[in-house]
Structures are given as structure tokens and as C-alpha cells.
Amino acid sequence: xxxxxxxxxxxxxxxxxxxxxxxxxxxxxxxxxxxxxxxxxxxxxxxxxxxxxxxxxxxxxxxxxxxxxxxxxxxxxxxxxxxxxxxxxxxxxxxxxxxxxxxxxxxxxxxxxxxxxxxxxxxxxxxxxxxxxxxxxxxxxxxxxxxxxxxxxxxxxxxxxxxxxxxxxxxxxxxxxxxxxxxxxxxxxxxxxxxxxxxxxxxxxxxxxxxxxxxxxxxxxxxxxxxxxxxxxxxxxxxxxxxxxxxxxxxxxxxxxxxxxxxxxxxxxxxxxxxxxxxxxxxxxxxxxxxxxxxxxxxxxxxxxxxxxxxxxxxxxxxxxxxxxxxxxxxxxxxxxxxxxxxxxxxxxxxxxxxxxxxxxxxxxxxxxxxxxxxxxxxxxxxxxxxxxxxxxxxxxxxxxxxxxxxxxxxxxxxxxxxxxxxxxxxxxxxxxxxxxxxxxxxxxxxxx
Amino acid sequence: xxxxxxxxxxxxxxxxxxxxxxxxxxxxxxxxxxxxxxxxxxxxxxxxxxxxxxxxxxxxxxxxxxxxxxxxxxxxxx
Numbered sequence: 001x002x003x004x005x006x007x008x009x010x011x012x013x014x015x016x017x018x019x020x021x022x023x024x025x026x027x028x029x030x031x032x033x034x035x036x037x038x039x040x041x042x043x044x045x046x047x048x049x050x051x052x053x054x055x056x057x058x059x060x061x062x063x064x065x066x067x068x069x070x071x072x073x074x075x076x077x078x079x080x081x082x083x084x085x086x087x088x089x090x091x092x093x094x095x096x097x098x099x100x101x102x103x104x105x106x107x108x109x110x111x112x113x114x115x116x117x118x119x120x121x122x123x124x125x126x127x128x129x130x131x132x133x134x135x136x137x138x139x140x141x142x143x144x145x146x147x148x149x150x151x152x153x154x155x156x157x158x159x160x161x162x163x164x165x166x167x168x169x170x171x172x173x174x175x176x177x178x179x180x181x182x183x184x185x186x187x188x189x190x191x192x193x194x195x196x197x198x199x200x201x202x203x204x205x206x207x208x209x210x211x212x213x214x215x216x217x218x219x220x221x222x223x224x225x226x227x228x229x230x231x232x233x234x235x236x237x238x239x240x241x242x243x244x245x246x247x248x249x250x251x252x253x254x255x256x257x258x259x260x261x262x263x264x265x266x267x268x269x270x271x272x273x274x275x276x277x278x279x280x281x282x283x284x285x286x287x288x289x290x291x292x293x294x295x296x297x298x299x300x301x302x303x304x305x306x307x308x309x310x311x312x313x314x315x316x317x318x319x320x321x322x323x324x325x326x327x328x329x330x331x332x333x334x335x336x337x338x339x340x341x342x343x344x345x346x347x348x349x350x351x352x353x354x355x356x357x358x359x360x361x362x363x364x365x366x367x368x369x370x371x372x373x374x375x376x377x378x379x380x381x382x383x384x385x386x387x388x389x390x391x392x393x394x395x396x397x398x399x400x401x402x403x404x405x406x407x408x409x410x411x412x413x414x415x416x417x418x419x420x421x422x423x424x425x426x427x428x429x430x431x432x433x434x435x436x437x438x439x440x441x442x443x444x445x446x447x448x449x
Numbered sequence: 450x451x452x453x454x455x456x457x458x459x460x461x462x463x464x465x466x467x468x469x470x471x472x473x474x475x476x477x478x479x480x481x482x483x484x485x486x487x488x489x490x491x492x493x494x495x496x497x498x499x500x501x502x503x504x505x506x507x508x509x510x511x512x513x514x515x516x517x518x519x520x521x522x523x524x525x526x527x
Contacts, residue, residue, distance in 0.1 A: 201522040244457070257487050
């Protein structure tokens with residue numbers, strides 16, 4: 001490799017060092033992990049000083065505590081141990097990648113073509129690591145990481161649903177919750193004698209997941225997918241959680257007239273095997289699509305039972321729930337009926353952290369396909385902003401960009417719905433997987449003379 | 450008394466021809482609650498004979514209302 005500066009060429013390609021990215025842990029934990037896993041002893045960059053060298057402090061690398069990143073000079077035999085730690089969910093090590101020389105684009109002739117980078121990246125993007133398990137961190141709810149609203153390393157998620165209106169038809173919202181100040185464009189109650197104010201908590205939770213604020217003022221972790229979108233709140237379920245299809249239809253009608261681009265409905269009623277969809281829900285959904293509103297609805301929580309109504313309408317996008325390992329949650333309904341009873345996409349719906357009314361504690365966890373649905377509503381808003389697509393085109397884009405999962409379409413449809421992300425504009429070579437070298441038989445060893 | 454025999458139904462106006470007016474539906478005996486123009490659905494109350502009369506109108510589907518019930522706020526699955 002032509003890395004000699006003496007030859008008049010600037011160095012390029014890998015430097016031989018590894019960059020290790022950690023989950024958010026304190027520097028001591030990260031450095032201890034490196035010592036335990038690979039026997040590497042690091043210096044904290046803060047202690048090395050501006051002119052210090054690694055030789056002077058006798059360390060194998062340096063830890064950058066503000067970034068949760070270590071740069072190490074690991075011998076090849078230890079690099080393998082580091083790579084294996086990436087797959088260990090108990091380890092804070094998230095990624096091990098080779099350090100490369102980086103330049104401004106127009107100062108060096110390119111040796112790696114962009115085609116190479118793109119192909120390598122695409123294959124990586126469309127894989128889901130079956131062994132990966134997501135957990136909440138201090139800064140985000142796990143579902144946001146899974147759907148890439150919190151983007152993967154070296155990616156950004158620049159589309160947060162800005163300019164998009166998400167209607168949440170549910171039990172209303174806590175209009176006094178500080179996280180929703182200025183976020184609700186319009187609200188309307190379809191429940192006689194009940195205000196929009198959420199006396200249940202289901203509606204506030206769903207609205208939070210779809211479009212919760214980026215930085216909750218109380219320092220809570222982020223829980224909203226499309227923090228740039230605005231909310232339309234239709235209260236179609238009472239404070240005790242009950243409603244009728246008439247109230248729901250009135251809510252859909254209102255949401256369309258309010259110009260909703262996405263209508264999120266975490267509600268439904270159970271459907272028997274062989275039962276067909278309601279014509280009224282289907283007609284409402286077709287009218288919505290024609291008006292540029294995409295309806296997403298919860299598949300239902302009856303377990304191995306048909307997708308409920310209205311999610312079983314052919315023109316309503318049905319959402320299944322996934323757990324932290326991206327497996328279908330056991331309660332999530334499955335595609336037992338045809339003619340609209342399919343699952344379209346899946347999203348996180350177990351241990352979902354989001355907002356609840358202030359008088360119920362402001363934040364809390366819930367499980368259900370009800371929680372998966374607003375994830376997809378937020379994703380749809382991001383896609384709508386990025387592509388300009390509405391209605392059926394937006395539906396197709398949601399399904400096209402879904403990441404396939406190991407489970408069947410009957411359980412998870414086209415797979416995990418994800419927010420569109422963009423690669424950061426720096427040249428990084430894909431990590432070389434560690435594998436043992438060839439075993440070369442040297443043949444019989446000649447006897448010593 | 451009359452209302453006890455009536456149940457709440459949704460009339461979906463999905464035919465190819467011009468949709469019947471609210472007056473035409475009322476003339477068939479349908480107690481109209483609300484006409485939802487954005488989605489082409491009329492909600493209201495009708496007894497069995499009225500439902501049959503409504504069903505004979507071209508491009509009209511009559512279906513009973515269905516109920517939705519969420520579990521309580523602290524239920525394990527919602």
C-alpha cells in the first residue's frame with residue numbers, strides 16, 4: 001500500500017488503528033470493557049494533553065469521552081475479540097471500524113469509487129441483525145433507534161415530518177402537557193359531553209410516539225418519531241376508552257377536512273376468522289387516500305387471531321407490533337383473513353415509553369399494537385416530507401422501504417417500517433470482518449542438522 | 450318507543466351514479482344524524498323495514514354500527 005509520505009504521495013486507506021464506538025456509558029466503564037475484552041489499556045484524551053503521545057503515556061489507545069469513542073492500536077488477534085463484543089448485547093461496544101485517512105474531497109485522487117461505497121452500504125442497510133436487542137437509553141426510547149428516527153452510526157435522519165400533519169384519532173390529548181405546547185394545530189371531540197382533554201392516557205401516549213417533541217423540557221429521553229410534524233387531535237374514544245364506528249367515521253371525515261397527511265388510529269374491534277371488512281371503513285379509507293391522507297391502524301391485540309377492524313380494510317395500512325428483539329409481540333394479530341386482512345408493516349410496540357397526562361405522571365410505558373401504530377404514523381410523516389408522496393404513493397413507499405424481518409409476512413408484513421436516513425458525507429471504508437487466516441501445512445519439518 | 454326498534458346504522462354512498470340526497474334517505478324513513486361528505490357516509494337510525502328500503506336504493510350499503518373498547522389505562526396490553 002502506498003502510504004509512504006516519502007514517496008511524495010499522501011497516505012490513504014486504513015491507518016491500521018480501530019475506531020470503537022460505545023453506547024452511552026461513563027469513560028471508566030468503556031475503558032474497563034476494552035481492558036476486559038481485548039486487554040487494551042487506554043488513556044483518556046483529557047489526560048494526554050495537546051502534545052502528549054501514546055508512547056509517552058504507555059497506552060494502547062485514547063478514549064474520547066465527549067464522543068463515547070475510542071481509537072486504539074489493536075493487534076490483529078485482539079481485533080477479533082473486539083468484533084465479537086459488537087454482537088454481545090451486554091457489551092457497550094456498538095461498532096468496531098478501521099480508522100481511515102480522511103481528506104476534503106478535492107485534494108486527493110480517488111482510489112475508492114463511490115459505486116463501491118454505495119453497494120457496500122446498501123446491502124448493509126437492508127439487513128436486520130437477528131441477535132440485536134434494543135433498550136431505552138437516557139436520551140431516546142428504544143423504538144426510535146429501531147425505526148432509525150435516532151439514526152444509525154454515520155447516518156443522519158434529516159426528515160422529521162416538518163410541514164406534515166398527523167391526525168391522531170384516540171382518547172384525546174393532555175393539552176396542558178408541556179411537551180405539546182404549540183404542537184397541536186387543531187382538536188375536536190366527537191364524544192358527547194366530553195372535552196378533548198385526555199382522561200384515559202392512551203391518546204396522549206400515541207400522540208407522543210407519533211410526533212413528540214425532540215428535546216422534552218424536563219430532560220426526559222426523546223420518545224417522538226416525527227418531532228417536526230404537527231398534530232390534529234380527534235377525540236373519538238371516551239375517557240373510559242369506548243367509542244363507536246360512527247364517532248370514528250366522523251373523526252376521519254374531520255381529519256381529511258383538516259388536511260391530515262397521515263391519520264393514526266390505535267383502535268379497533270375484533271374480527272372473526274372468515275369475517276370481511278366494513279364497507280364504511282373501506283369507503284372512508286379510499287376517500288382519505290384520494291384526498292392525500294394515509295390511514296394507519298393497529299392490527300389488534302388478540303394474539304393468533306385475525307387483524308381487527310378497521311385495520312382489515314384493504315385501504316387501511318395494518319400495523320403489527322414488535323418486541324425489543326424485533327420479533328412479533330405475542331399479542332399482535334396476524335393475517336388469517338384475506339381481502340384486506342393482511343399485515344402491511346411492523347413497528348415497535350413493547351415497553352414503549354411516551355407521554356401520558358401530567359396528572360398520571362407525564363411519562364410512562366405501554367404495550368400494544370396501539371403503540372406500534374403511531375411509530376408508523378411518524379415514519380409516514382418523515383417519508384411524506386422527504387418524497388412529497390401522499391396517499392397511495394406514500395403507502396407504497398412505506399412498504400418499499402420497510403426492512404425485511406425473519407418472520408413471515410403473515411406476522412410482520414413487509415417488515416420493520418423505518419424513517420429515511422442519509423449517509424454522512426465522509427469516506428469510510430466498510431469494516432473488514434475478522435476471520436482466521438489460511439492454515440498452511442509446512443510439510444515435514446527437516447531434522448535439525 | 451319508535452326509537453327502541455331503531456338501531457344506529459351507517460349508510461355508505463358508494464355507487465357509480467349520483468349519490469342519493471339526505472332528503473331521499475329521510476323519505477325512506479332514515480333518521481339522519483350526520484352527513485359526512487368527505488367520506489361519503491351518512492350516519493343515523495333506522496328500523497328493520499327502513500334498512501330494507503335503504504338497501505333497495507342503488508349504490509347504497511347499510512351496515513350496523515360497531516363498538517370499540519380500549520382496555521383500561523393500566524392494562525398490560527393496549
